Amino acid sequence: MRVLFIGDVVGNMGVHMIESYLPKLKQEIKPQVTVVNGENATSMGRGITLSIYKRMMSAGVDVVTLGNHAWSNNEILDFIDDTKRLIRPYNFPKRTTPGKGYTMVNVNGSQLAVLNFQGRVFMDNLDDPFALADELVTEIHKTTNCIFMDFHAEATSEKLAIARYLDGKISAVVGTHTHVQTNDARILPQKTGFLTDAGMTGPADGMLGMKPESVINRFLNQRPARFEVLETGRGIISGCYIDIDSKTGHTTHIKTVMLSDDQIN
Known part of the structure; x- marks a missing residue:
């Protein structure tokens, strides 16, 4: 099976x-499953709304993942329990957190x-992703060997660490959160596909999707600044696609995707 993953969607342009x-990308790549990280998809660049979720699904998305901004828009509390294909980080406190951290997709008789x-280095101190992933993957293996993970984390070492920890146990680990696509797409020794960060989808001329002026001023004067999503200029879409053996769950191929407006038109 082929999985297309698109990195953090930022703002209206994303x-x-x-x-x-x-x-158009799906027509070219022909994935069986399309997964998109939508945690920055509102006009403010934080959180997601029901309307945006539905628009993504109408555009051909199969699963929407989230991250540290999952709860930045309070509206999500009204609909996350009713949306089967919108998932938030599994390692938020289980007893008190709405929604769920994984979903199953049928793919031509197989399941993904x-x-x-979500990682913990330089981020909120959530429950241990290594221990919880171990438990969850063991349970899922009773149903399928094909397992894809969006690991939303800041530290590159933590992203690679969880991928190496789960190497051979899951099909692929792709990182999100830093909004910069990395050049290290590879297959690990036990056949788990890995990419440190898929990159972002949104304003290509911003700084991580934000207006450059406020970000630069923060560096110049070291004072708090309100970051606003850039709404003009070129757009970019970033991610990767992964080929997974439906029987073994092993990745057989992984390749990055990055296109901007001027390349597509």
């Missing part, structure tokens, strides 16, 4: 890129488990 260019976890 949603526009999904609606306008994802169908899509997992969402």
Whole structure:
């Protein structure tokens, strides 16, 4: 099976890129499953709304993952329990957190488990993603060997660490959160596909999707600044696609994808 994963969708331009260019990308790549990280998809660049979720699904997305901004828009509390294909990091406190951290997708008679976890280095101190992933993967193996993980984390070492820890146990680990696509797509020794970060989808001329001026001023004066999503200029869509052996769950191929408006038009 082929899985297309698209990195953090940022703001109105990011949603526009999904609606306008994802169908074209899917026509070229021909994935069986499309997963998109949507935790920055609102006009403020934080959180997601029900309307945006539905727009993504209408554009051909199968699963939407989240991250540390999952709860930045309070509206999500009203609909996350009713949306089967919207998942938040599994390692939020289980007893008190709505929604779920993984979902199953049927693919031509096989099943793909899509997992969402969040790292802890330089981020909130959530439950241990290593221990919880171990438990969850063991349970999912009773159903399928095909398991994809969006690991939303800051530290590159933590992303690679969980991938190496789970090497041979899951099909692929792809990182999100830093909004910069890395050049290290590879297959680990036990056949788990890995990419440190898929990159972002949204304003190509911003700084991680934000207006450059406020970010630069923060470095110049060291004072708090309000970051705003850039709404003008070129758009970019970033991610990767992964080929998974449906029987073994092993990755057989992984390749990055990055296109901007001027490349697509």
